[in-house]
Amino acid sequence: MKTIWLVIPCYNEQEVLPETSKRLKSIMEALMKKGKISGASRIAFVNDGSKDTTWNIISQLHEENPIFVGINLAHNRGHQNALLAGLMTAKDYADAAISLDADLQDDVGAIEQFIDKFAEGKEIVYGVRSTRATDTIFKRGTAHAFYKLMKVMGADTLEDHADYRLMSKRALEGLAQFKEVNLFLRGLVPMIGYETDVVYYERQERFAGESKYPLKKMLAFAIDGITSCSVKPIRMITFLGMLLFSISVLMLIYFFAVWIYGKTVAGWTTIVVSVWGIGGLQLLALGVIGEYVGKIYMEVKQRPRYIIESILYTKETV
Ligand code: UDP
Ligand code: MG
Numbered sequence: 001m002k003t004i005w006l007v008i009p010c011y012n013e014q015e016v017l018p019e020t021s022k023r024l025k026s027i028m029e030a031l032m033k034k035g036k037i038s039g040a041s042r043i044a045f046v047n048d049g050s051k052d053t054t055w056n057i058i059s060q061l062h063e064e065n066p067i068f069v070g071i072n073l074a075h076n077r078g079h080q081n082a083l084l085a086g087l088m089t090a091k092d093y094a095d096a097a098i099s100l101d102a103d104l105q106d107d108v109g110a111i112e113q114f115i116d117k118f119a120e121g122k123e124i125v126y127g128v129r130s131t132r133a134t135d136t137i138f139k140r141g142t143a144h145a146f147y148k149l150m151k152v153m154g155a156d157t158l159e160d161h162a163d164y165r166l167m168s169k170r171a172l173e174g175l176a177q178f179k180e181v182n183l184f185l186r187g188l189v190p191m192i193g194y195e196t197d198v199v200y201y202e203r204q205e206r207f208a209g210e211s212k213y214p215l216k217k218m219l220a221f222a223i224d225g226i227t228s229c230s231v232k233p234i235r236m237i238t239f240l241g242m243l244l245f246s247i248s249v250l251m252l253i254y255f256f257a258v259w260i261y262g263k264t265v266a267g268w269t270t271i272v273v274s275v276w277g278i279g280g281l282q283l284l285a286l287g288v289i290g291e292y293v294g295k296i297y298m299e300v301k302q303r304p305r306y307i308i309e310s311i312l313y314t315k316e317t318v
Pocket of ligand 1: 008009010011012013048076077078079082100101102103105206210211212213
């Protein structure tokens with residue numbers, strides 16, 4: 001029988017944890033009874049430096065029942081890093097790990113399907129939203145714009161797949177070999193390879209608490225995702241530069257011809273417009289290049305992606 005770990009990053013999730021833990025526990029216990037997963041399977045909560053009582057709740061859950069594992073990060077490192085910390089811990093204990101959000105937006109009823117696909121021999125199983133009916137129009141719109149932008153910019157991701165996925169031990173070991181600090185798991189996981197499959201599910205509404213991804217964080221996430229997956233933005237600037245240069249050469253020829261015929265060009269509009277145009281483009285180009293230089297800077301330092309303060313785990317079977 002396979003040992004499955006659920007990995008759930010939590011940042012200020014005190015409102016949802018009591019309910020989340022209850023539901024996940026009953027699902028895991030049912031699966032154990034059916035003989036689909038072993039008694040060594042666990043529900044691992046990663047506390048991402050929460051400022052509320054999240055860690056207290058997790059510690060208490062662990063004390064009450066060894067099925068709950070607590071991983072306490074020393075500091076808030078963001079969703080992706082917290083998830084990685086959980087997955088890398090799970091890798092040492094489990095045959096496969098399923099990552100999901102604390103707010104139960106990822107339909108937990110699909111967990112069994114993930115495990116079935118894993119039993120069929122799939123190494124990575126992606127959870128894909130079938131509809132987005134429960135999201136606000138704004139969230140739906142921005143999310144779709146995000147996937148489109150990602151595609152145009154050359155980052156290969158699966159549409160409508162967030163971080164609800166199963167990864168086998170082998171896939172996790174593959175993931176462990178990616179040492180990058182600028183972590184964008186959705187872009188990395190497809191690069192691992194292996195046999196994959198998809199499970200469709202309905203995305204639910206967050207049942208308590210607030211989204212930890214306001215627009216500002218989402219934008220930063222999008223930019224991070226693109227720049228850590230592809231260098232296409234730089235190439236686009238190169239092409240833009242070539243285009244503008246060709247236009248300026250044509251303009252030069254044209255104005256030279258006009259000058260030969262003795263007609264002087266009137267007006268300063270053209271000059272002002274081109275000064276602003278070119279100035280703006282140069283700043284934009286510098287910004288994009290700076291984005292990559294900044295990424296290189298962070299990568300070169302090789303700082304740890306997360307630091308685990310403590311792990312609450314007991315070995316007994318449940
Ligand atoms: N999260 C985290 N660290 C952060 C922000 C979020 O671990 O700095 C977790 C959060 O607790 C949740 C998951 O990431 O389990 C997704 O966050 P959220 O549900 O707020 O995002 P949304 O679903 O609104 O995109
Ligand atoms: Mg959510």
